[in-house]
Amino acid sequence: MQSIQEIQAEIIEEFAMFEDWEERYQYMIDLGKDLPLIETQFKTDDNIIKGCQSKVWVHAELNDDKIAFTADSDAIITKGIIAILIRTFSNQHPKAILEANTVFIDDIGLKEHLSPTRANGLVSMIKQLKMYAIAYQTQLK
Amino acid sequence: MLDSNKIRADFPILSRKVNGKPLVYFDNAATSQTPQQVIDVIVDYYSNYNxxxxxxxxxxxxxxxxxxxxxxxxxxxxxxxxxxxxxxxxxxxxxxxxxxxxxxxxxxxxxxxxxxxxxxxxxxxxxxxxxxxxxxxxxxxxxxxxxxxxxxxxxxxxxxxxxxxxxxxxxxxxxxxxxxxxxxxxxxxxxxxxxxxxxxxxxxxxxxxxxxxxxxxxxxxxxxxxxxxxxxxxxxxxxxxxxxxxxxxxxxxxxxxxxxxxxxxxxxxxxxxxxxxxxxxxxxxxxxxxxxxIGFDTIAEYENELLAYGTKRLLEIEGLKIYGTSKNKTSVISFNLKGIHPYDVGTLLDKMGIAVRTGHHCAQPIMTFYNIPGTVRASFAFYNTKEEIDALVEGVKKSKMMLS
Known part of the structure; x- marks a missing residue:
């Protein structure tokens, strides 16, 4: 299994192929479309993260000692970034999730989407992923 | 008649670039830009008689x-x-x-x-x-x-x-x-x-x-x-x-x-x-x-022209719906593309140097009334031009293509 660092390096490499913002965004939009949707039963108010601009839903499950995340958003670009975040953080051990950072988002030219003032729900989503990791890590102990 | 070239020269910010493209500023309902004449007054105050x-x-x-x-x-x-x-x-x-x-x-x-x-x-x-x-x-x-x-x-x-x-x-x-x-x-x-x-x-x-x-x-x-x-x-x-x-x-x-x-x-x-x-x-x-x-009559006449032109051009785009269609309205166009979230459109327009507002515009009850998460809002001022509206229309078309 790949580590979070390896996956992030892979994503940086993929994005390096794009020549301009259009290709980058088109890729993200396509990722957003392919993101496995959260199951309807988990698309609840309890799992919602309200940004001012877009909404995000996150659900987490512990499989053995790894956390599987599924998520959704009502905005497709937000969903594309969620797809990237899920790819790095899902099916990882809680400890690895807690130690990981999201600097790679800057490296692929999407920094503005993780700005706390952007109000798209993504910053809160990352916090939420880490909260799940803390909770499940405690459970595993 | 309003001389838009002469007026645009009063606003230093209008000549800057955003994401490598000439800025098209259509978020005037949120805040207007500042002409040099007003900037000079601010500088004069702090330089001479604060x-x-x-x-x-x-x-x-x-x-x-x-x-x-x-x-x-x-x-x-x-x-x-x-x-x-x-x-x-x-x-x-x-x-x-x-x-x-x-x-x-x-x-x-x-x-x-x-x-x-x-x-x-x-x-x-x-x-x-x-x-x-x-x-x-x-x-x-x-x-x-x-x-x-x-x-x-x-x-x-x-x-x-x-x-x-x-x-x-x-x-x-x-x-x-x-x-x-x-x-x-x-x-x-x-x-x-x-x-x-x-x-x-x-x-x-x-x-x-x-x-x-x-x-x-x-x-x-x-x-x-x-x-x-x-x-x-x-x-x-x-x-x-x-x-x-x-x-x-x-x-x-x-x-x-x-x-x-x-x-x-x-x-x-x-x-x-x-x-x-x-x-x-x-x-x-x-x-x-x-x-x-400049004169408020001149401003109103020019902005009405921009509104009529912008409305006509935007409605050429299939699947675009305008919210707020009163005959008595100012140069604000709130719209959505069918099946596309306003946040996505606003994000892509920004990449093209076009500043619009997206979201509920601090008016959630209105969005609830129309049952939409928000709109894209383009608001025109007297220093905007029809060429800028053309850029917006092209930008919206491109966004639609990328997002559908």
Whole structure:
């Protein structure tokens, strides 16, 4: 299994192929479309993260000692970034999730989407992923 | 005729690039840009006569006081208020509204009614909800129709001798609808209610005459009319301003102070506690001078042309729906592409150097009414051009292609 660092390096490499913002965004939009949707039963108010601009839903499950995340958003670009975040953080051990950072988002030219003032729900989503990791890590102990 | 090339040269920001593309600024309903003439006034203030006002005997303080009070006179003339002391300088529309709401807490009784409209900005709903919680007064809402216009028949039915205050915006920020405030004011006065009009969205487009309107309170912000942020005004009829208690305690607003009793200063100082935004006030005056030199009739005519052109061009795009289709509206176009989230469109337009607003525009009840998460809002000012609208149309088409 790949580590979070390896996956992030892979994503940086993929994005390096794009020549301009259009290709980058088109890729993200396509990722957003392919993101496995959260199951309807988990698309609840309890799992919602309200940004001012877009909404995000996150659900987490512990499989053995790894956390599987599924998520959704009502905005497709937000969903594309969620797809990237899920790819790095899902099916990882809680400890690895807690130690990981999201600097790679800057490296692929999407920094503005993780700005706390952007109000798209993504910053809160990352916090939420880490909260799940803390909770499940405690459970595993 | 408005010479847009000449006017654009007054605005340094309009020549900058965003994401490598020439800036197209269509977020004027949120804040307007600042011409060099106003920037110069701000620089001059801090370079030459920055001082505290109203209490210094030295030359700088005198100069600053004169300019600040001259700005108040400019604002008085612009809105045709009867007296300069009926113009209270505040930090902006929101503070002006809160000042009046705070004052009415001592006037309202349990069971009294306040009427607001369904077209309001959040800043126009929340202060009244707080006031109602405090006093036991009841909030009533004038409904809107699908075109984004107020249902005036319902308004007439809501009015009664219980109505103490009516609060409506002159022009809706989310949809651009111009509300029939003349009729709203006249009908409210017949039942003895006071009327407060929020002119934040109207003042960039029209020149309100508060005496002709016979309005009790009118509020606006300088940053919507080419002035700086953090300054705005409350116009109130003298009789009302005398009746309302002070909003904040502090320096400037007192006459005599002892620990037993304080007497308050007269108007307008009673409502202007503490050191005001001196530079902002002076720049507010300069901004109104700048716009008046162009002329509000000229501005309105040109902006209407932009609105007609923008509406026609945007509607050429299949699946584009405009929200707010009243015949009486200003140069604001709120729209969505079918099946596409406004946030996505706004994000891609920004990549193309086009600044629009996306989201609920602090008017969630309107979005709930249309059952949408928000809209993309393009709002045009007198310094925008048809070429910029063409760029927007191309940008929206490209966004649609990328997102569908």
């Amino acid at each position: 001082a505290n006002i109203h209490r210094g005997v030295h030359t700088l303080s005198q100069e600053a006081t004169d300019k600040y009070e001259n700005a108040r006179n400019t604002i008085q003339t612009h809105f045709n208020a009867k007296h300069a002391y009926e113009i209270i300088l505040t930090s902006g529309t929101t503070e002006s509204i809160n000042l009046v709401a705070h004052g009415f807490a001592s006037i309202l009784d349990k069971g009294d009614e306040i009427i607001v409209s369904a077209l309001e900005h959040h800043s126009n709903i929340v202060p009244w909800q707080i006031l109602c919680e405090k006093t036991g007064a009841i909030l009533k809402v004038i409904p809107m129709n699908l075109e984004g216009e107020l249902e005036m028949d319902s308004y007439s039915e809501l009015l009664s001798d219980k109505t103490k205050l009516v609060f409506v915006n002159h022009i809706s920020n989310a949809l651009g609808t111009i509300n029939p405030i003349e009729s709203i004011i006249e009908q409210a006065h017949k039942v003895g209610a006071a009327v407060l009009i929020d002119g934040a969205q109207a003042c960039p487009h029209v020149k309100p005459d508060v005496q002709a309107l016979d309005v009790d309170f009118y509020v606006t912000s300088a940053h919507k009319v080419c002035g700086p942020t953090g300054i705005g005004m409350l116009y109130g009829k003298e009789e009302w301003l005398t009746k309302l208690p002070p909003y904040q305690g502090g320096g400037e607003m007192i006459d005599e102070v002892s620990f037993e009793k304080t007497t308050y200063a007269g108007l307008p100082h009673k409502f202007e506690a503490g050191t005001p935004n001196i530079c902002g006030g002076i720049a507010f005056g300069a901004a109104l001078d700048y716009m008046n030199a």
